[in-house]
Amino acid sequence: MTPPAPLRTEATEGRPGDLALAWPEDAEVCVSFALAPRPGSVAQARRLMRTQLDGWAVRDDDACDAAALVLSELVTNAVVHTASRRIICELCADPEKLRIAVRDEGCGSGTPRPVHRGADEEHGRGLLLVDAVSSAWGVHDAGPGIGLTVWAELPRTAPVSTSACT
Numbered sequence: 297m298t299p300p301a302p303l304r305t306e307a308t309e310g311r312p313g314d315l316a317l318a319w320p321e322d323a324e325v326c327v328s329f330a331l332a333p334r335p336g337s338v339a340q341a342r343r344l345m346r347t348q349l350d351g352w353a354v355r356d357d358d359a360c361d362a363a364a365l366v367l368s369e370l371v372t373n374a375v376v377h378t379a380s381r382r383i384i385c386e387l388c389a390d391p392e393k394l395r396i397a398v399r400d401e402g403c404g405s406g407t408p409r410p411v412h413r414g415a416d417e418e419h420g421r422g423l424l425l426v427d428a429v430s431s432a433w434g435v436h437d438a439g440p441g442i443g444l445t446v447w448a449e450l451p452r453t454a455p456v457s458t459s460a461c462t
Contacts, residue, residue: 325352326388333375333383333400341371341385345396352389356453362429363394366448369422370398373446378402384443389452393431397447402437 327348331337342364349360367385374383380401388395426433426448433448 324388324390326386328384328386331371331383331385333378333380335375337375337383338368338371341367344385345387348387349389349394354389354394354452359394359451359453362450363396365429366396366426366433366450367398369426370396370446370448373422374398374400378444380443391452393452394450395447396450397445399443399445402439402442402444 329341329344331341345363345367346360349363354360354363367387371383371385374380378400382401384399386395386397386399388397423433430448430450433446436445436447438445
């Protein structure tokens, strides 16, 4: 897997969605925002992402739901498994894909990786879910104090199912 370009900026000013009109429709557009490392930040990240995807005219509900799942899992991992003072989220879109990247301050206990858990365990399946719904994902460790970025790419529109539901 080739890692994506690093996060472009620190937190942007303004509201998500405001930036969408500034870029050509066929170019990659990105926005980033900072979050406090607390449990409520997961819901805040989802709300900001939904607003931004709406501003970019990403209307596919399945793609938006998959992106919300990925963002939730990545932010949750940064909150639970690091001692970061802030978490940076970056959302990018082009005509074909969405990319989500979450950077912490690299204060965790190692490189994130999917772990298969027992059927009775309640936690620990986040990266397995990210892997299942993403077309690609990975980790970029920029070093201590700079941060660890976990990123995932998803199709901008969900694949069309060839089987009919009955």
